[in-house]
Amino acid sequence: MAPHPSGAPANQVTCHTERSFPRASDDEVTCAASAPPSPTHLPPDCAEAPGGGCRGAARKLRTRHGGRSRPKSELALSRQRRSRRKKANDRERNRMHNLNSALDALRGVLPTFPDDAKLTKIETLRFAHNYIWALTQTLRLADHSLYGLEQPAPPCAELGSPDGGSPGDWGSLYSPVSHAGSLSPAASLEELPGLLGPGSPACLRPGPLAFSDFL
DNA sequence: TAGGCCATCTGGTCCT
């Protein structure tokens, strides 16, 4: 299922651009525009502020407060905490965006069907895991046949899978790494069974592929 | 309406 097929964007924009929805604590956490910057709660892009008043203000503040580690008032401590929290929130948001970007990149190299909704995070990870396993098995089989090993391909049951299932073995027809840019996942998956040679074990020609085979 | 998925916030912990 796709919770946000056309709704909210996958990557929520941050405070520096726009927010998708306000929160109760946003008056403290979001853009500095919502509240006048206090001397101890300087916006991160303060240096670019028109007139460059921020640095001057900070210097003035240091001068006025005697530089370092002076006992701070409760108000100043509170502002400092909020400032740190805001910065931590920004970093955390950015970190999660990076994580989501990596997941999107992973989705991009995984075969999917056109009518399939976007994979969820957990589906993407499981799919990738099983897909890599299938590719590994294919390479193993290719080695066996290339170097004339007498041993026939192991029965499907012996192939095993990381999850105990047997998702099949037809991933070696293309490499998600080497063809990442030109990969046509949808077509590839549907053509895979037919592209496998007639000598392929039955378990490697699973017929119509179900996406769930990889999950 | 319940449940799934997601983004975000938050506080804690560890590391530099």
Place this chain on the structure above:
DNA sequence: AGGACCAGATGGCCTA
């Protein structure tokens, strides 16, 4: 001290 990482909480959106 500050950043990275993590897990829990919260609330919004969507689908069955």
